[in-house]
Amino acid sequence: MKAVPRFQKAVNKIALRHKVDLAQPYAYLRLHLDGHGQLVLQSAGVHRLSVTNYVPVASNYVADPQVVLLMTGLDKDELFEVESELRWIPLEINELFGGWRLAAEIDAVSHLPRLKDACLQVELARYCEKVLAVQLESRGWCELSERVDVLHGLDDLSRTGLPARSTEWV
Numbered sequence: 001m002k003a004v005p006r007f008q009k010a011v012n013k014i015a016l017r018h019k020v021d022l023a024q025p026y027a028y029l030r031l032h033l034d035g036h037g038q039l040v041l042q043s044a045g046v047h048r049l050s051v052t053n054y055v056p057v058a059s060n061y062v063a064d065p066q067v068v069l070l071m072t073g074l075d076k077d078e079l080f081e082v083e084s085e086l087r088w089i090p091l092e093i094n095e096l097f098g099g100w101r102l103a104a105e106i107d108a109v110s111h112l113p114r115l116k117d118a119c120l121q122v123e124l125a126r127y128c129e130k131v132l133a134v135q136l137e138s139r140g141w142c143e144l145s146e147r148v149d150v151l152h153g154l155d156d157l158s159r160t161g162l163p164a165r166s167t168e169w170v
Contacts, residue, residue, distance in 0.1 A: 002125035007133040031145040064096040
């Protein structure tokens with residue numbers, strides 16, 4: 001399956017600036033950038049990460065897009081007793097007009113990714129690399145965004161239509 005190194009680097013740069021370890025089970029970071037809505041980086045289960053851009057539509061924020069990625073190489077390789085290289089592989093996407101599409105899923109028994117749609121997985125990886133990574137870099141999410149404190153901003157979030165932090169997926 002196709003990995004997304006540029007997107008991984010862009011997202012990790014943002015997380016590093018805000019001192020968030022995305023490999024942790026309850027990782028969560030919500031950022032605001034004037035003119036571009038909010039960006040949420042959130043653990044979405046074991047070795048999975050959700051990257052969501054909430055954009056203003058009418059008087060609410062809408063997730064567009066949301067990408068779920070598998071973070072591979074987090075465990076020590078038992079056979080060779082070395083750390084394997086960390087790679088992100090896009091599994092699914094949810095877009096306002098495109099809807100939800102699944103490229104790969106995690107097998108319940110083996111816990112390995114199982115390809116459902118090879119063409120979609122390549123397309124999704126290309127989209128993450130050529131569009132999303134470029135937007136994160138060019139819009140200044142790392143340098144210009146501000147962290148949103150969810151615990152102190154719940155009233156503000158309910159007025160904007162943004163969902164509060166969910167731990168149901170973890």
